[in-house]
Amino acid sequence: MASMNEVAKRAGVSIATVSRVLNNSDSVNETTRIKILKAIKDLKYQPSRVAKRLRSKSVSSNLLGVLIPDIQNPFYVDVLRGIEDIAYKNNYAIIMCNYGQDEKKEIMYLDILQSESIDGLIAAPVSENDQRLKSIIKNGLPVVCVDRGLIGIDVDIVWVNNEEGAFAAVSHLVKSGYKRIAFISGLPSIPSSRMREKGYRRALEKDQLFLPELVKYGNSSYDSGVTLCAELLDLPNPPDAIFTCNNLITLGALETIHKRKKQIPKDVAIVGFDDMFWSSSLNPPLTAVRQPAYEIGKRAGELLIQRISDPQRPCIQMTLNAELMIRSSC
Amino acid sequence: MASMNEVAKRAGVSIATVSRVLNNSDSVNETTRIKILKAIKDLKYQPSRVAKRLRSKSVSSNLLGVLIPDIQNPFYVDVLRGIEDIAYKNNYAIIMCNYGQDEKKEIMYLDILQSESIDGLIAAPVSENDQRLKSIIKNGLPVVCVDRGLIGIDVDIVWVNNEEGAFAAVSHLVKSGYKRIAFISGLPSIPSSRMREKGYRRALEKDQLFLPELVKYGNSSYDSGVTLCAELLDLPNPPDAIFTCNNLITLGALETIHKRKKQIPKDVAIVGFDDMFWSSSLNPPLTAVRQPAYEIGKRAGELLIQRISDPQRPCIQMTLNAELMIRSSC
DNA sequence: GCGACAAATGTAAACGTTTTCATTGAGAAA
DNA sequence: TTTCTCAATGAAAACGTTTACATTTGTCGC
The missing domain is CATH 3.40.50.2300 (Response regulator)
Known part of the structure; x- marks a missing residue:
């Protein structure tokens, strides 16, 4: 790769002038500018972003x-x-x-x-x-x-307003008549998980539907969705609806529900946080909270x-x- | 951010020696090594990957x-x-x-x-x-x-062996009795699209099932799947099965099929190139060619x-x- | 015709490393 | 003692830019 030095040499000027035309930072004679531009083209010169970054902390290194x-x-x-x-x-x-x-x-x-x-x-x-x-x-x-x-x-x-999003989703479940609404959460150390849980609880407590045994915590992964959904379905008194804390958990939970040949929403309903562009092609088309x-x-x-x-x-x-x-x- | 110079000063040595302990490239006295390591810790020194990259083209800049x-x-x-x-x-x-x-x-x-x-x-x-x-x-x-x-x-x-993958998928459709098998391709300028088309044709030509009007070319996007699948379904004599060239096309085609309330695979079957980890949760569970x-x-x-x-x-x-x-x- | 100013350009330092080469001192061999 | 070797270290150049400062012109006002 050609350096500024080679460009300068070929154009018969100093590197300072080359730098000037590159950043058009200072006045430079039109004829020399053209000479330099030609040299740049001839040598296929490309400035080194690394050198730039090292030199000038002030200026953007992009x-x-x-x-x-x-x-x-x-x-x-x-x-x-x-x-x-x-x-x-x-x-x-x-x-x-x-x-x-x-x-x-x-x-x-x-x-x-x-x-x-x-x-x-x-x-x-x-x-x-x-x-x-x-x-x-x-x-x-x-x-x-x-x-x-x-x-x-x-x-x-x-x-996004995580609490409101969760509240809207779970309220919709409540309005639809579900009584045992579970929540598969992600890591409680993640603020968005906690906010979503808050929205979930708020929507349930209005109607005294909150049941602590229906809240499961995982690590926000697909696998956690698979496992925790299974745990919920294995409960002596399983939930009639599940609210999932994110994309991957939703897909994991779906996997488990389908593997057990349960019908959605007849046997168990599901609403997820996070929409996907293929949500309408899922089985069944997924009701979900869409984040932009x-x-x-x-x-x-x-x-x-x-x-x-x-x-x-x-x-x-x-x-x-x-x-x-x-x-x-x- | 502290630089090597400051570390050197604090440890009372030259930057060369600091560099040596950092890369343990050369013999350096144990006492000075310890002094330097302490200075590094004290100053929370972190080497600049930028300077490193600029200086030594030979050595890895990571x-x-x-x-x-x-x-x-x-x-x-x-x-x-x-x-x-x-x-x-x-x-x-x-x-x-x-x-x-x-x-x-x-x-x-x-x-x-x-x-x-x-x-x-x-x-x-x-x-x-x-x-x-x-x-x-x-x-x-x-x-x-x-x-x-x-x-x-x-x-x-x-x-992957794109041609063989496509061949296997389309052969499976043929064996299942489908007669009018369409292909929604991606950009023909992409080699993998062409190889998949090749496998598709080879599988059909064995049984003289190849029909040029059932091959559509798009730009490999979700939208192209939506549109081209619609075109296929609008044909006076629509296909009874569709093979899609990639992930996004598959999801787009599914979207269109569902929007038109067609049953899969009764009204039209579909097999996609590219599996997804949620394929079994799609409606219906998707038959697909899995690339690792x-x-x-x-x-x-x-x-x-x-x-x-x-x-x-x-x-x-x-x-x-x-x-x-x-x-x-x- | 002279000082002042501006345009055009060059010189050199700086950014933070690596690396070559030189220097020092101590111990070993002669 | 002298010489040699080697471990330990430092000095300085180099990587490819930007930029502060200096220098050289030419033009203008007077």
Whole structure:
């Protein structure tokens, strides 16, 4: 790869002048500009983003970090798509880090991201108490949280109203006449799980339908959905409806219900948090709480780029609406 | 962030010595080593991967590129997971580039990746004739192709036997007695689409069942599945079975079939290329050709890391098996 | 015709590492 | 004692940029 030095030599100027035309930062004679542009073309010169990043901390080095707990979850894939679209438009590249809800791995990735001198970070932290992330924010790195916030520190957040979304879903089950409504939760250390549980309880307690034995906690994975749904169905007095805490749990629970040849919603109804674009092709078409995942990613990307150019801007917490998509699983 | 210089000062040594203990590359006195390690701890020093990458092209800078056409396709998500697992184990970070099957975008990303001085690249190129990627390979960057190969150049490839997979699926339809078997293809510029079409034709021609009007070409997206499936069903003499070229097309076609209240497989059968972990929860449980996507990613990651440490190793083309998962959609 | 100013360009330091080469000192061999 | 070897360390260059500062012109006002 040709360097700026070679371009300068070929054009018969100094590297400073080359840099000037590249960033058109300063006045340079039209004839030399043309000479330089020609040399760049001839040599197929491409500036090194690495050198740029090393040299100028102030100026954008055009690299963003994205830190998510589970790339297998279609919700995060859509968030990522939203981020990526904005990043591409602004000439940013993305370092993608998938930490699998493993705190050790998350810390390692945070270290790597810092070490890569990224311009900014979009993260769904392992917990709202994430010390490492908080200290990175305090050090001045622009950060936007998605889906999960942080406590004890001011930070941009984009998420949905989890409690209201869950409340709407479970209220719908109650209105439909279900009496024993179970909840398969994710990790209680994840704030969104807790908020969804809160909405679930609030909807039930109105009508005194809350039954502690019908709440199961897992690790938010597909497998946890499979297992915990089986546990629920094995109960001497099983639930007549199940509310699942996320995408993967929903799919896992469906798997179990189908394996046992139970009819949905006749034998047991199900409503999930997180919609999927193929939800209407599931058996049966799934009633689900839709988060605008792509939009969340897009907004987060925009906020981040704003913050990079204006670090002083006050923090924004953007709560988007979750919408109940009623289909036929309840 | 503390730099090596500050560590050196605090430990009362030169940066050379600090570098030596960090890479334990050379003999250094035990007492000074301890002093330095303490200084590193005190200052929470973390080496800059950027400076490292700039300085030593020879030594690994621990950054990999991944270039994929569509992150929304669950197949690529699983490939990515496989890559990521291997990368993490080897202390590599990943720059993820999703080019949306857009050649312009792909070229821009390839430029960025080069400019970022990545150590190696895993790519599913836009076409088998991808000039930019070929020239990058010629320049000596370690590259492994996944899912799609390149012609006219020797390169590591990990993929499945697309033709055989398609052949098995369509043969199964033939054996089940279907006579008018349609194919919703992806972009013909994508090699895997063509190989799958080849398998489809071969399976039909055996029994003279091939009907050109039942082959539709799209852009491999969900929407193309929706639209082209509608076109097929609108035919005066519609197909009694449909074979779909990938994940997203399958889901799109299902959407259309359900919207029209057609029964699967009574009114029309469907078999898809690409399995999903929730296939058995679809309506009906989907018969599909399973690619070992995670395994593909893992193998590609391993091959890449091998190649980085030994650029001379002869190229390998690894063909994994595609397996027909028979459920109840045909 | 002279000082002032602006346009155009160059020089060199800096970013944070790795790495080559040189230097020091101590112990061993002669 | 002298010389040699080797362990331990430092000095400085290099990677490819940006940028502060310096220098050289030419033009303009007077």
